[in-house]
Amino acid sequence: MNRHPRITLLAGGVGGAKLAVGLAAICEPGQLSIIGNVADDQEFHGLWVSPDIDTLTYTLAGRIDSAKGWGLADESNRVLDSLKRLGCDSWMYLGDQDLATHILRTQLRGQGIRPSVIAQRIAESLGVQSNIILPTDDRLQTRIRTPEGWLSFQEYFVREQCRPEILDIQLDGVERATATPEALAAIREADLLVIAPSNPIVSIGPILAVPGLGQAFALANAVKVAVSPLIGGATVKGPADRMLSASGYRCNNLGIADCYSDLIDGLIIDQRDQPDASALEERGLHVMTTNTLMLNDADKTRLARELLQFAQGQLTEERLAC
Template identity: 35%
Template structure:
């Protein structure tokens, strides 16, 4: 039976994870382990927010707001309006009432001494998710943006308030050098048959996961096949402002360039196989030349069926 580990973050990661769950269920394979980015976590109004954890959690539970792309479906914002009236929080960062319930539960458990891994496990018990969720680390390693003028701000302010319009020069995760992978992460990678890199933002979603000491090394040392899925289709990012992030680290917005950014395992990188969109089929030979086997497949995740077909293609690769 195929044992699968997925590295994921953001909306792209949650959609891909839905597809992986469906593909594995149809094949009668065991549940996947999903290692989720926690680099965009933050404290706000006294509560701990974990946007990527919640995006994956809500999507798997069927509770996500598919129209907005974030938060809970059918949520209200009465508490958020009251916070705004008190001048608390960020006026451009909305906390839904149902979503705030998740944040309060998480914060209370953290205050009681539970680790992030234990908190994610508790959150996962409410709904039948069909996967095992793990945070990348229990440490707080929030992402900070260094702008070209030398000033710094939290990733969420840059991403949500400014919509990535302020020119970045670097992305930092203070304290990540001393972080360790969450319990179970290294074991899952070592025991996997396939490790899948979701089509998430390579810089601020997958990047922090790979930056946790030990995870990149685990990917290089696993006997599993490591398969990545391009977040770029036809020279454009599918969602969000990942192109701004890529440009800031000197990577072109192309399927081939992102593959080169991850690198081949045979050359010190992390990839064995790279899935490219049909729109980028002409780049397959260049990806092969990197020492990464290129596989061309439909990459648009328009619904669960399309996501499941993509996940099945990744597993076959």
């Protein structure tokens, strides 16, 4: 591995963005690429909203509302209040500053500029030094079937606040989606591929499901490490537990290993899940046990450093020994 290994992170929103910040803090500018999730994108009021990509961008720009984990700090909702007054739905919170991002994105999409290029341009405008990469420029849509019918991810997550029972999860548009050259290159050229502690079903899944990306990941020569999103057998936040179950996976680190079977060399689990380590190792995985809860920037940087040491040390030595 190089002095400055090329690191590519696959990440969803809040949890993924935390690890992205930790990695960015110990990387040189441009050394880190982050492939985000676009399957939660949805149009609101005719504007293209890309929640996971914006969470990554705002977090890396140091402008995230850190109490919520999403949205911009010091946000207001004058536009949304006015839209409501004009008779529009307002269940999707869209702050005033955040709306500027959606307005610009929608304008540039209308001009035929690739969504990938737009995402990178917005990130650069806000001072982000890592590469923000979209898995595809095509429209992917996570759809969730509930007893009341199919919902978009945002309808399930924001409007219904994850209350409906999940009967099925689909990824619409994936067969016709084309991987971006940036995503393919970031996976193929990485020295270290990292899967963030994000929802394996609706955040990481839609990235790896884009035709060509899962295969590129499997074939890549990089060291491949995932950080489990579970702590004490439960999710820190969000509906990953119910989604793992609905998708037929166990809601523990063995279930996470099943999600990423044949894709990863090592799995980082929380110290509270130490008992899972031996079963994971029996399946041929390298396991690092540490505190994976990222409550502040020091936690994020520490976890990123430990991850890098895990990858550079144990895994690489092992590989060299083979």
